[in-house]
Amino acid sequence: MKSKVGDHAQSVDNVVTLVTSPGPRIDSEAHLVATLKALPGVDAVGVEARVAKLATRSIKTSAKKEALDLALSMVDLTTLEGADTFQKVRSLCTKAMLPDPRDASVPSVAAVCVYPDLVALAKDVVKGSSVKVASVATAFPSGRASMKVKLADVEEAVSAGADEIDMVIDRGAFLSGQLGRVYEEIVAVKEACGTAHLKVILETGELVTYDNVRKASWLAMLAGADFIKTSTGKVSVSATRPVALVMLEAVRDFADVYGQKIGVKVAGGIRTSKDAIRYLVLVNETAGSAWLSPDLFRFGASSLLNDLLMQRQKLASGVYVRSDEFSVD
Amino acid sequence: MSSTPPSSKLGSLDYAPALESKSSATIAAHYGLFIEGAFREASSSQSFSSINPATEEELTTISQANAADVDAAVASARKAYDSVWSKMPGAERGKYLYRIARIIQERSRELAVVETLDNGKPIRESRDVDVPTAAAHFxxxxxxxxxxxxxxxxxxxxxxGVAGQIVPWNFPLLMAAWKLAPALATGNTCVLKPAETTSLSAMVLADILQQADLPPGVVNIITGDGSTGAALVAHPGVDKIAFTGSTGVGRQIQRSLATTTKHVTLELGGKGANIVFDDAPLDETVEGIIDGIFFNQGHVCCAGSRLLVQESIADDILARLLRRVDQLRVGDPMDKNTDVGAINSAEQLERIRVLANAGDEEGATRYTSSCELPKKGFWFAPTVFSNVAQTHRIAREEIFGPVLSVLTFRTPEEAIAKANNTTYGLACGVWSEKGSRTLWAAQRLRAGVVWANTYNRFDPTSPFGGVRESGFGREGGRHGLEGYLDV
Incomplete structure (x- = not known):
């Protein structure tokens, strides 16, 4: 009695494939605006209700172990302070490769994330490991600089060896309706990235509405983002699970239309394993298993790593160790 | 309990079994009738067994009340009404209700476990919906x-005066709360008759009423089959009958009360239409459709069992819906990650099967969730019928199970015409980002409840009830007082 999803289609031969045809996805600002305008709206109450429901998933025992290791492998271990020192970055990179020196079964994290001037140092420390070096660029975190300066920022980070670039969008341009300008900036930065992966930070705390988050997500993906990222961590509202849900729906739908999987990075304010696991449940039940990989999902965080290590240790031994058992950087 | 963990096709993150502990609830080997503030055996000494629908194991035995027991319960309620409850100032009655509400909260885990074991609904729902909403009503x-x-x-x-209250098996505790709370607040005394397959949470509630020191006889609880309910309806000492259940039984009740002065309110079946316009918020709409029909295994009188989708987005909605249906975790109701639990009884399972088969025979396209079903117990996989015509039985009859019928419409007028083309009128949903369209539709739908961009939301402050064959009278809100007042 089972039928396939497509069985209901009344006349299959009428299906016209427009979207998968080769060529540029967007050919004018008007086209971009029309495409973004055609996206379905987001019902805020519904999004938050869905997130609250998924937060009741109970991840225990073997599932918890799997989730903790998965989360560890997805961390972009981040330090983005004016006070960052060479020693701090060196320590961070060491920890990224071997988060718990006493336990070799702990996976290394996905990447370290630093300012452009520290890329060369970080690259040197992680050399030969699987840990990538990500650099923020384009006048992070505000994005308030000329295009020339932004591109120079990117080029510097790339030439220093950055594997990944975390750019910020011009929120002022987006919110004032200059969607073409935001699009062109992303296209230009993508070109400047060369082979480096591009993460586009939407700074969802400043976009405010879920409709804006959905629109900005599609805009970034259409312009060539490899990842869409929630936040800089520098404004008061950083990553939230409802925002992550909207972005995960966007990457899932984008893959349905264009056959290309874009990653999602949640950043800012994620400090506990419990929180991280709730994000993984969102990924699992929204975008699906294909996204449960550091290639397609990341946590931009710093203190999260120690909590993951502590919970992992607790699961194995049954008791909590004191927090000083793990290094601060 | 079944050892098969609920399956989910989506995701490599396999959720390990997360079973709620049964230790928070102690189920006695036998329960008697709760009359005059104490448990007593039925006069006939007859009892029936109550089983766990997820395993078919016996949970306990329960006394079968006959006409003599009903008589005793009504007499007890009358005595309490005359001597205590009708004379008590409202503020004092309120204190008892507050106390009951607080004890329900305190014993919420126990109530949730009992409800899930007895009814088959997922522990997540009894924990997060049934029990807290019951407390909220009090x-x-x-x-x-x-x-x-x-x-x-x-x-x-x-x-x-004395209210006879007959509640169904789909939300045993919550429906008891819907009936008892307004009746007690307005100064009536009650004889409550739970459904035969789900009396257990009412037994815990009786214990809670004792704990709250509610004066003896203010609430009496009599258990049994349909004959017990019929005896209660026919009893001359009852001033009011409040019934929630099937339209068939509701009709019998109304017939038997036709020559009496008894007041009556009926909350009966439904065939709710969930109408999706092309400007709906798609992802939230899909969740709402899922909630509308698979919440509580579809054992919901106001379930959104008919999906009416605007033609231009029908394929998109259906593809998203089926992907989501496959993701539902069906299995052990005591697992905290279960989305869809067991069908309440073999009898109900058979009824669902008959109607689903009618869907096949009439030419609708069936899609069944790929979930694995446990071997023991009563189970029906989440099912979606597309290409359903307005004439099909599955578009007209209440299935009361996890079966959705999908129809399409082209114009808003057609949506309204199809939605209203039913003998029922309990609830409808409207999905659109356009406020004017939602209000336009809500004005034209013949249903007691219209939800906008949501479904199956219950709040004690909001009146609930039907029109036409879905019954009459309102429960909840200020309106819910009227059914228990001489106005």
Missing amino acids: FYYAGWADKLEHAGFGPSPRPL
């Missing part, structure tokens, strides 16, 4: 108890 009506003269029913509205 809290809400506790507040009304001393404010009845401000409720708009005159300066000094009087209670009716």
Whole structure:
């Protein structure tokens, strides 16, 4: 009695494939605006209700172990302070490769994330490991600089060896309706990235509405983002699970239309394993298993790593160790 | 318990079994009738067994009340009405209701476990919906108890007397709360008759009423099959019958009360239409459709069992819906990650099967969730019928199970015409980002409840009830007081 999803289609031969045809996805600002305008709206109450429901998933025992290791492998271990020192970055990179020196079964994290001037140092420390070096660029975190300066920022980070670039969008341009300008900036930065992966930070705390988050997500993906990222961590509202849900729906739908999987990075304010696991449940039940990989999902965080290590240790031994058992950087 | 963990096709993150502990609930080997504030055996000494629908194991045995027991319960309620409850100031009645509400909260885990074991619904739902909403109803009506003269029913509205209340098996505790809370707040005394397959949470509730020191006889609980309910309806000492259940039984009740002076309110079946316009918020709409039909295994009188989708987005919605249906975790109701639990009884399972087979025979396209079903117990996989015509039985008859019928419409007028083309009129949903369209549709739908961009939301402050063959009378809100007042 089972039928396939497509069985209901009344006349299959009428299906016209427009979207998968080769060529540029967007050919004018008007086209971009029309495409973004055609996206379905987001019902805020519904999004938050869905997130609250998924937060009741109970991840225990073997599932918890799997989730903790998965989360560890997805961390972009981040330090983005004016006070960052060479020693701090060196320590961070060491920890990224071997988060718990006493336990070799702990996976290394996905990447370290630093300012452009520290890329060369970080690259040197992680050399030969699987840990990538990500650099923020384009006048992070505000994005308030000329295009020339932004591109120079990117080029510097790339030439220093950055594997990944975390750019910020011009929120002022987006919110004032200059969607073409935001699009062109992303296209230009993508070109400047060369082979480096591009993460586009939407700074969802400043976009405010879920409709804006959905629109900005599609805009970034259409312009060539490899990842869409929630936040800089520098404004008061950083990553939230409802925002992550909207972005995960966007990457899932984008893959349905264009056959290309874009990653999602949640950043800012994620400090506990419990929180991280709730994000993984969102990924699992929204975008699906294909996204449960550091290639397609990341946590931009710093203190999260120690909590993951502590919970992992607790699961194995049954008791909590004191927090000083793990290094601060 | 079944050892098969609920399956989910989506995701490599396999959720390990997360079973709620049964230790928070102690189920006695046998329960008697709760009359005059104490448990007693049925006069016939007959009892019936109550089973766990997820495993078919016996949970306990329960006394079968006959006409003599009903008589004793009604006499007890009358005595309590005359001597205590009708004379008590509203503020004092309110204190008892607040106390009951708080004890329900305190014993929420126990109640949730009992409800899930007895009914088959997922522990997540009994924990997050049934029990907290039941407590909320007592809290809400506790507040009304001393404010009845401000409720708009005159300066000094009087209670009716003894209320006979018959509740269904789909939300045993919650429906008992819907019935008891307004009746007690307005000064009536009650004889409550739970459904035969789900009496257990009412037994815990009886214990809670004792714990709250509710005066003996204010609430009496009699268990048994349909004959017990019929005896209660026919009893001359009852002033009011409140019934929630099938339209068939509702009709019988109304017929038997036709020559009496008894008051009656009926909350009956439904065939709710969930109408999706092309400007709907798609992802939230899909979740709402899922909630509308698979919440509580579809054992919901107001379930959104008919999906009416605007033609231009029908394929998109259906593809998203089926992907989501495959993701539902069906299995052990005591697992905290279960989305869809067991069908309440073999009888109900058979009814669902018959109607689903009718869907096949009439030419609708069936899609069945790929979930694995446990071997023991009563199970029906989430099912979606597309290409359903308005004439099909699955578009007209209440299935009361996890079966959705999908129809399409082209114009808003057609949506309304199809939605209203039913003998029922309990609930509808409207999905659109356009407020004017939602209001336009809501004005034209013949249903007691219309939800906008949501479905199956219950709040004690909001009246609930049907029109036409879905019954009459309102429960919840200020309106819910009216059914228990002599106005």
